[in-house]
Amino acid sequence: MNDHAQAPAPAQPVGLLLSTVRYEERRILSELERREIATVRMDPRTMSFAPENVARLSGMTVLNREISSQRAALTAESLEAFGAHPLNDATSTRLCGNKWSTYLRLTQHGVPTPLTMLAPSPETGKKAIESLGYPAVVKPLSASWGNRVSLITDSYAADAVLEHCAALPSAVLRTVIVQEAVQPGNPDIRGIVVDGRCLGAIVRSSSDWRNNVARGASVAQHPPSEEIDRLCVRAASAVGARIAGVDLVESADGGHLVLEVNSRVEFQGFESVTGVDVAAAIVETCVSETADVKEPV
Numbered sequence: 001m002n003d004h005a006q007a008p009a010p011a012q013p014v015g016l017l018l019s020t021v022r023y024e025e026r027r028i029l030s031e032l033e034r035r036e037i038a039t040v041r042m043d044p045r046t047m048s049f050a051p052e053n054v055a056r057l058s059g060m061t062v063l064n065r066e067i068s069s070q071r072a073a074l075t076a077e078s079l080e081a082f083g084a085h086p087l088n089d090a091t092s093t094r095l096c097g098n099k100w101s102t103y104l105r106l107t108q109h110g111v112p113t114p115l116t117m118l119a120p121s122p123e124t125g126k127k128a129i130e131s132l133g134y135p136a137v138v139k140p141l142s143a144s145w146g147n148r149v150s151l152i153t154d155s156y157a158a159d160a161v162l163e164h165c166a167a168l169p170s171a172v173l174r175t176v177i178v179q180e181a182v183q184p185g186n187p188d189i190r191g192i193v194v195d196g197r198c199l200g201a202i203v204r205s206s207s208d209w210r211n212n213v214a215r216g217a218s219v220a221q222h223p224p225s226e227e228i229d230r231l232c233v234r235a236a237s238a239v240g241a242r243i244a245g246v247d248l249v250e251s252a253d254g255g256h257l258v259l260e261v262n263s264r265v266e267f268q269g270f271e272s273v274t275g276v277d278v279a280a281a282i283v284e285t286c287v288s289e290t291a292d293v294k295e296p297v
């Protein structure tokens with residue numbers, strides 16, 4: 001499966017940030033082992049960045065596979081401050097962890113994405129939904145696997161969902177986005193980008209309107225498409241992600257819109273149908289990043 005040129009194993013160990021070992025982390029760990037790359041596992045739940053522990057971080061490339069998006073963003077920021085090179089970097093990890101911030105970046109970079117509005121209160125949310133018309137989509141700022149992504153089919157459902165959001169215990173949780181629904185219930189597309197190259201795309205279909213693999217969506221290979229490849233690369237670049245899972249939907253006119261960019265992409269479904277070795281591409285990026293790090297003069 002490894003048909004691309006490989007850089008030699010770096011002299012310095014590669015860091016692997018994680019608190020949970022899933023399929024993806026097992027694949028990455030076995031690729032690191034296969035290439036005999038010294039690896040330091042780091043668990044963000046135990047990292048306090050105490051003065052006696054931070055020296056070894058300087059110059060280290062750290063692949064961020066932390067499952068919690070808050071911990072991933074905070075740890076990436078801390079790693080950068082102590083001279084390490086998290087992949088993805090701290091800014092892109094933070095942007096990808098917030099659907100509103102992602103939307104702003106996508107639109108600023110001219111990447112097509114469904115019309116989205118911010119709803120810091122139920123009143124604002126209701127106005128936004130009514131301006132888009134039914135059905136509309138309500139999403140939390142930060143969540144994964146389709147959690148709390150709601151299809152609002154009528155005014156009663158809008159009131160109920162917004163009321164529930166308003167009862168949540170923090171301003172960040174109470175704030176949601178309201179988004180145009182794009183052919184909800186149709187399959188969607190997931191592309192994977194590593195270092196500016198789209199490795200391919202899959203189609204995800206589910207009996208749930210949310211086509212997350214974590215919700216049981218089935219996957220199939222998407223036929224090669226320059227348009228999808230280009231959109232995925234542009235979306236990853238808009239948020240500065242070197243490693244990215246890009247979710248897209250097809251609009252009624254046959255065009256495609258980017259929903260979000262995942263900075264710590266899950267790729268089990270993708271590898272199973274495409275045969276593309278995503279773990280190898282990710283590890284290669286870590287190795288080349290490590291090789292690129294210049295010794296201080």
Ligand SMILES: Nc1ncnc2c1ncn2[C@@H]1O[C@H](COP(=O)(O)OP(=O)(O)O)[C@@H](O)[C@H]1O
Pocket residue numbers: 114137139143144145146147149179180181182183184185188209210211212247249259260
């Ligand atoms: N605006 C939308 N129009 C149609 N389907 C959507 C829309 N937003 C989300 N979905 C469906 O819900 C799934 C989850 O939404 P997404 O924004 O990717 O959030 P998550 O981070 O939870 O995966 C998408 O993969 C897609 O199938």
Ligand SMILES: [Mg+2]
Pocket residue numbers: 145146212247260
């Ligand atoms: Mg998604």
